[in-house]
Amino acid sequence: MxxxxxxxxxxxxxxxxxxxxxxxxxxxxxxxxxxxxxxxxxxxxxxxxxxxxxxxxxxxxxxxxxxxxxxxxxxxxxxxxxxxxxxxxxxxxxxxxxxxxxxxxxxxxxxxxxxxxxxxxxxxxxxxxxxxxxxxxxxxxxxxxxxxxxxxxxxxxxxxxxxxxxxxxxxxxxxxxxxxxxxxxxxxxxxxxxxxxxxxxxxxxxxxxxxxxxxxxxxxxxxxxxRINAVQKLHDQQNQIKSLQTYERVVQNSRMLRIYLILKEEGFGSLVKEGANKFGENK
Ligand SMILES: C[S@@+](CC[C@H](N)C(=O)[O-])C[C@H]1O[C@@H](n2cnc3c(N)ncnc32)[C@H](O)[C@@H]1O
Structure with a gap:
């Protein structure tokens, strides 16, 4: 050879x-x-x-x-x-x-x-x-x-x-x-x-x-x-982590929005805003 x-x-x-x-x-x-x-x-x-x-x-x-x-x-x-x-x-x-x-x-x-x-x-x-x-x-x-x-x-x-x-x-x-x-x-x-x-x-x-x-x-x-495959798998995992983090943020934001809308309809707008701010601070 x-x-x-x-x-x-x-x-x-x-x-x-x-x-x-x-x-x-x-x-x-x-x-x-x-x-x-x-x-x-x-x-x-x-x-x-x-x-x-x-x-x-x-x-x-x-x-x-x-x-x-x-x-x-x-x-x-x-x-x-x-x-x-x-x-x-x-x-x-x-x-x-x-x-x-x-x-x-x-x-x-x-x-x-x-x-x-x-x-x-x-x-x-x-x-x-x-x-x-x-x-x-x-x-x-x-x-x-x-x-x-x-x-x-x-x-x-x-x-x-x-x-x-x-x-x-x-x-x-x-x-x-x-x-x-x-x-x-x-x-x-x-x-x-x-x-x-x-x-x-x-x-x-x-x-x-x-x-x-x-x-x-x-x-x-x-x-x-x-060794190239190992690096590629690492890239894939990093991308997956990034999209999971984005998903988590979207879920958090939509939860906050829902609470705000429900309470706003019931006339507690200012109270809600305050509560939402507090909730954000404590996160
Ligand atoms: C397995 S992928 C190629 C993978 C690539 N060599 C790589 O490095 O990852 C197959 C590709 O062939 C294309 N393809 C399949 N049949 C085709 C055809 N008859 N004419 C043109 N593109 C075709 C598909 O769009 C697809 O992007």
């Missing part, structure tokens, strides 16, 4: 953009992959709040070579990821455009509508992370495959989810029969498929790894990813 992580210090970097996502644990591998592959064109199908995509962009920005990046999403959400609230794309643009606008575009469209805007054999790295039923992921792979270059790599998220109607695992089982592959089991599973005639030299260690090496590679990226 020839893989020296010290040649790819980018995979030790902390992401500049961390929002709600199921992808946080794969960020170190995403950054390694972009740095190792030097893709000429990178496309992500399913950006959601932009965590995986901005990790790719962060790594691409540090490369000496030119890479064009595209994130495609309706930014409406779906039945698996949940519906996205208004303003998510704008918030993402505010982070993304100043940092990455020079080489990257956020494309608001369906995957199918975007297809015609990409030439055959042009994409070096494709990340498929849209709707996760067997039929949807198969459709996304089959429609985008002609766009992949000779050294094309396709990433599949959620290869290790065995619940609801997620079917990436099943499609991944079929793909493994046909293409060189590597799979991470943590973070809901990430499949790394080499679909071109040529496997990039920098990634050969993944496809040639024996059982012991596979275990080591998985463990290495799991360890790096889990």
């Amino acid at each position: 020839i893989f020296n992580p010290l040649e790819y210090p980018i995979c030790l970097e902390f992401p500049l953009w961390l929002e709600e996502t199921a992808w946080a644990e794969h960020i170190p591998f995403a950054m390694f992959l972009a740095a190792a592959l030097h893709p000429r064109v990178l496309v992500e199908l399913g950006a959601y709040r932009g965590v995986s995509y901005c990790a790719f962009c962060q790594a691409v920005k540090s490369l000496p070579t030119e890479t064009k990046c595209y994130a495609i999403d309706t930014w409406q959400g779906d039945a698996h990821a949940g519906l996205l609230e208004e303003g998510v794309l704008m918030k993402l643009q505010a982070h993304h455009d100043p940092l990455y606008g020079g080489f990257s575009r956020l494309v608001q469209s369906t995957f199918d509508e975007a297809l015609n805007h990409f030439a055959e054999n042009s994409i070096d790295l494709l990340h498929i992370d849209g709707f996760h039923t067997y039929e949807a992921v198969k459709h996304d792979f089959q429609t985008w495959l002609p766009k992949m270059s000779e050294r094309g790599i396709v990433l599949f998220h959620d290869t290790n989810v065995r619940e609801r109607d997620f079917g990436v695992w099943k499609f991944w089982t079929e793909l493994k029969e046909k293409y060189p592959h590597f799979e991470f089991l943590h973070g809901h599973g990430l499949g790394v498929l080499a679909v071109g005639a040529e496997i990039p030299n920098e990634l050969k260690f993944l496809y040639e790894a024996d059982e012991a090496e596979t275990k080591l590679i998985r463990s290495f990226f799991y360890q790096l990813g889990s």
